[in-house]
Amino acid sequence: MDVPAIGSRAWWILPRVRRGAGVVLYLLVVFGPLLALFAASIRTMAAGDGSLISLLIPTGRRLSLLVNSLTFAGAVAAGGMLLGLGAAIRLWRVKRGVWSSARWLVLLFAAVPPYIHALAWTTAVSFMRSVILPGSGPGIILQGWVGAWWVQVMAFLPLAVGLALIGLESIDPRLLEAGRMQQGDLKVLASVGMPLALPMLLAGGGFLFVLTLLDYSVPALFYVNVYSLDVFAEFSASGRPERALLAAFPLLILAAAVIFFSQRVVRRAAVRPSWSLASWSTPPSWPWWFRAVEGAGVGLLGVQMAVLFAALAAATGSFGALVAGVRAGYQEILFSGAVAVAAGLLCVPLAVSAAAGSAARGPRRRLWWLLITLPLAVPAPLVGVGLISMWNRALPMEVYGTAAMPVLAALARFAPFAALVMVAQFRRLDPRLVEAARLLRPGSLAVGTRIWLPMAAPGLVAAAAVVCALTLGELGATLIVAPPGRATVTMRVYNLLHYGATDQVAGLCLMIALATLAAALVAGVALLFIRRGLSGSELSRPGA
Amino acid sequence: MAFGLNRDGWNEPRVKSPRASGQRVVRGMQVLAMVAIVLLVAAGAVSLAACGGGSDDRMVVVYTSVDQMYSEPILKEFEERTGIKVQAVYDVEATKTVGLANRLISEKDRPLADVFWNGEILETLRLKDEGVLARFESPSGAAISPQFVDPEGYWVGIAGRARVIIVNTDLLSPDEYPVSIYDLLDSRWPADQVGIAYPMFGTTSTHAAALYAYLGEDEARAYFQGLADRGVRVVDGNSVTKDMVAAGQLAFALTDTDDACLAIKDGSPVTVVFPDQLEGGMGTLVIPNTVALINGAPHPEEAQVLIDYLLSEEVERAVMESGWSHLPVRAVAVEQECFDVTGIVSMNVEYELLFDWLEPSRSELSEIFIR
Numbered sequence: 001m002d003v004p005a006i007g008s009r010a011w012w013i014l015p016r017v018r019r020g021a022g023v024v025l026y027l028l029v030v031f032g033p034l035l036a037l038f039a040a041s042i043r044t045m046a047a048g049d050g051s052l053i054s055l056l057i058p059t060g061r062r063l064s065l066l067v068n069s070l071t072f073a074g075a076v077a078a079g080g081m082l083l084g085l086g087a088a089i090r091l092w093r094v095k096r097g098v099w100s101s102a103r104w105l106v107l108l109f110a111a112v113p114p115y116i117h118a119l120a121w122t123t124a125v126s127f128m129r130s131v132i133l134p135g136s137g138p139g140i141i142l143q144g145w146v147g148a149w150w151v152q153v154m155a156f157l158p159l160a161v162g163l164a165l166i167g168l169e170s171i172d173p174r175l176l177e178a179g180r181m182q183q184g185d186l187k188v189l190a191s192v193g194m195p196l197a198l199p200m201l202l203a204g205g206g207f208l209f210v211l212t213l214l215d216y217s218v219p220a221l222f223y224v225n226v227y228s229l230d231v232f233a234e235f236s237a238s239g240r241p242e243r244a245l246l247a248a249f250p251l252l253i254l255a256a257a258v259i260f261f262s263q264r265v266v267r268r269a270a271v272r273p274s275w276s277l278a279s280w281s282t283p284p285s286w287p288w289w290f291r292a293v294e295g296a297g298v299g300l301l302g303v304q305m306a307v308l309f310a311a312l313a314a315a316t317g318s319f320g321a322l323v324a325g326v327r328a329g330y331q332e333i334l335f336s337g338a339v340a341v342a343a344g345l346l347c348v349p350l351a352v353s354a355a356a357g358s359a360a361r362g363p364r365r366r367l368w369w370l371l372i373t374l375p376l377a378v379p380a381p382l383v384g385v386g387l388i389s390m391w392n393r394a395l396p397m398e399v400y401g402t403a404a405m406p407v408l409a410a411l412a413r414f415a416p417f418a419a420l421v422m423v424a425q426f427r428r429l430d431p432r433l434v435e436a437a438r439l440l441r442p443g444s445l446a447v448g449t450r451i452w453l454p455m456a457a458p459g460l461v462a463a464a465a466v467v468c469a470l471t472l473g474e475l476g477a478t479l480i481v482a483p484p485g486r487a488t489v490t491m492r493v494y495n496l497l498h499y500g501a502t503d504q505v506a507g508l509c510l511m512i513a514l515a516t517l518a519a520a521l522v523a524g525v526a527l528l529f530i531r532r533g534l535s536g537s538e539l540s541r542p543g544a
Numbered sequence: 545m546a547f548g549l550n551r552d553g554w555n556e557p558r559v560k561s562p563r564a565s566g567q568r569v570v571r572g573m574q575v576l577a578m579v580a581i582v583l584l585v586a587a588g589a590v591s592l593a594a595c596g597g598g599s600d601d602r603m604v605v606v607y608t609s610v611d612q613m614y615s616e617p618i619l620k621e622f623e624e625r626t627g628i629k630v631q632a633v634y635d636v637e638a639t640k641t642v643g644l645a646n647r648l649i650s651e652k653d654r655p656l657a658d659v660f661w662n663g664e665i666l667e668t669l670r671l672k673d674e675g676v677l678a679r680f681e682s683p684s685g686a687a688i689s690p691q692f693v694d695p696e697g698y699w700v701g702i703a704g705r706a707r708v709i710i711v712n713t714d715l716l717s718p719d720e721y722p723v724s725i726y727d728l729l730d731s732r733w734p735a736d737q738v739g740i741a742y743p744m745f746g747t748t749s750t751h752a753a754a755l756y757a758y759l760g761e762d763e764a765r766a767y768f769q770g771l772a773d774r775g776v777r778v779v780d781g782n783s784v785t786k787d788m789v790a791a792g793q794l795a796f797a798l799t800d801t802d803d804a805c806l807a808i809k810d811g812s813p814v815t816v817v818f819p820d821q822l823e824g825g826m827g828t829l830v831i832p833n834t835v836a837l838i839n840g841a842p843h844p845e846e847a848q849v850l851i852d853y854l855l856s857e858e859v860e861r862a863v864m865e866s867g868w869s870h871l872p873v874r875a876v877a878v879e880q881e882c883f884d885v886t887g888i889v890s891m892n893v894e895y896e897l898l899f900d901w902l903e904p905s906r907s908e909l910s911e912i913f914i915r
Binding site: 235394400479483485 | 632910914
């Protein structure tokens with residue numbers, strides 16, 4: 001809450017103006033495309049096209065597709081969280097030195113786009129088959145529901161491990177210790193730890209569920225029909241975005257509902273401040289089979305990471321091929337980098353505004369949470385088409401058709417992720433520090449730069465890095481609004497896929513994966529460095 | 545007097561203490577971070593500005609669904625000859641559902657594009673129907689067969705592709721090769737050894753519309769329903785069917801000549817069968833490329849120069865030699881690397897009639913294949 005500065009009316013008004021402008025900008029950038037599309041739909045319906053209404057409620061074939069999608073998304077969410085939990089329980093105990101922070105690096109792999117995982121696993125399975133069953137012919141192994149499920153689960157495994165780890169870290173260690181006085185470790189974990197972590201685990205599962213529900217790229221690669229594919233078949237057949245929007249309505253509602261119920265848990269998960277504290281005062285004593293489950297979880301995570309790089313490196317063939325692929329696509333790489341950096345930086349003020357709004361109380365708080373999480377349920381191509389509706393008009397400064405459009409697409413899709421990061425960061429700040437500083441230095445810029453900025457810096461860097469990494473892999477919206485004469489490296493990959501240039505595709509995918517990981521790694525190291533730098537002051541201690 | 549934080553409280557003059565060095569580190573990092581951010585913003589702004597393409601005095605914007613590998617060299621050659629900068633937007637197979645035609649319709653009121661160079665014809669007809677195209681004339685089109693020139697002047701065709709059956713020669717001997725699209729229904733070949741791309745998208749949807757127009761609605765529906773009921777592999781695009789046949793995962797599949805040609809050039813164990821060539825057969829569908837002018841094109845003069853170039857005999861030769869197209873729309877003799885198209889019987893259909901079947905067939909096939 002702002003404190004009016006004595007004798008400085010402007011300084012009382014300015015933060016409100018600034019915050020209001022930030023909120024308007026967030027709503028404009030994130031919700032503008034969707035609202036433009038809604039407006040077009042309403043205009044069409046008002047013009048008398050009543051057939052659109054029937055798209056809202058799936059029946060018959062579309063209903064059974066929706067059931068397919070829900071089953072598939074549920075299976076991926078359940079499988080991902082179960083496998084992720086196995087690895088997370090082992091990582092939960094790692095609390096020593098740099099490893100305590102390093103275990104979170106597993107989340108970096110969550111930024112690698114799913115189609116790259118699909119390529120890596122297809123290559124790996126073909127290779128394994130040729131080694132295990134030489135001369136057995138090519139055949140098809142990784143296909144259908146099982147293939148799609150496996151690749152989707154593997155693509156989400158790093159995220160699932162991270163989410164499960166957050167859930168486990170939210171358990172108060174004192175409760176575990178109290179339980180250990182009475183019961184064995186496994187019993188304590190089952191009867192004390194798991195019930196406490198369950199809400200966050202379910203919320204994590206809900207997040208995976210939504211991501212799976214909205215994506216058709218991996219299922220389509222493995223010949224699995226899902227509802228989101230039908231939505232875009234509708235768009236393809238009619239060429240009318242409003243029909244696609246209305247056909248997507250059941251998905252939007254389902255995804256929004258899951259996100260809404262999940263976020264109530266996520267809101268609380270960010271509160272626990274002392275994640276560096278030991279969860280177990282002494283190493284827990286597990287039975288052999290439970291240690292095996294733990295080991296299998298961590299092993300699977302290792303295999304997933306190894307497959308990603310080994311399969312792509314093998315398919316690339318040689319270092320020369322990698323260099324040739326990168327050289328051929330350097331313009332797209334530069335453009336992708338510029339868009340990702342611009343989106344990463346511009347998302348910060350939007351995220352700060354949205355996160356600050358979520359700190360309100362009562363119904364406004366719930367409304368803000370909905371505004372932050374709801375955009376996560378919007379399919380990418382709809383964002384692209386909405387951006388055209390919104391920006392392709394006469395404006396004082398031409399925006400449509402310029403390189404600003406891919407940046408706007410990335411912001412519309414990923415600013416909510418940045419806002420979630422900032423919400424978590426703000427939870428760790430003590431507002432009394434800023435208020436006290438304002439009382440002492442009313443109107444001083446130093447309050448912002450010397451008090452607020454250092455405290456918020458980890459979140460700011462992480463938010464920018466998350467958006468930067470996600471933007472590098474974005475395709476669905478960028479493709480629809482890319483300016484003439486420019487393409488991103490992801491677009492190039494898809495073009496090459498069509499030609500069957502597997503070595504170049506693998507080389508570029510390897511490069512994208514490495515660049516994404518590098519961006520996320522730099523951010524991770526920066527966060528650690530900043531925290532270490534701050535450890536000299538009381539600022540690093542929440543609630544100090 | 546400066547105030548700062550220390551262990552004990554607030555509002556005290558800053559004094560040197562062990563904490564002070566830590567604060568200096570923090571402050572130094574803040575400065576470094578600010579400098580880094582300013583540099584990054586500047587770099588980003590410069591990069592993005594450079595991406596804008598600069599002056600548009602002599603510029604033409606072309607949207608093309610012709611694969612970038614084939615279209616880019618032709619557009620670069622045009623740039624070198626005319627000095628007109630070409631800004632291209634290429635289609636991507638992954639976006640078959642939200643391709644360039646849909647983007648052009650979305651941009652209809654304020655078009656960015658000047659020219660649409662389409663790798664097929666039905667989307668061009670859809671754009672004409674939506675009022676996205678403008679009439680034009682080109683001297684380069686004079687020698688083109690009238691079948692490939694719109695009588696109303698909205699589009700002109702150039703060398704086309706044909707629908708073919710690509711066959712894995714390791715899995716099938718010549719006497720086992722299929723000869724008709726109806727062989728995809730024949731139980732002599734196991735269903736999981738036979739493939740097509742989703743018939744709601746891309747050139748497979750053009751082929752489907754052609755079958756609806758040629759065979760009639762009932763027979764065409766029965767054909768596709770038969771494919772679905774039999775359980776043939778329905779995959780994500782013609783390039784995927786080609787890859788699967790080349791890898792031996794399928795014995796044969798329907799695809800386009802350009803995809804088949806790629807597999808042949810790669811040395812894969814494949815050959816091509818032009819379907820339904822026997823006497824009385826319906827022939828194979830030939831899908832011409834089409835070139836069109838966008839209504840309200842921002843650079844109409846440059847667009848006309850590009851259209852004249854794209855419709856020239858020289859470009860038709862180039863696209864055929866590159867392997868993108870194989871069936872010319874005028875009397876052009878080109879030695880082709882992949883297969884001989886002499887005497888190929890093409891399906892006798894009117895493209896405008898096919899267009900009438902495009903949306904109904906896509907809707908019906910979505911019902912059949914996405915379930």
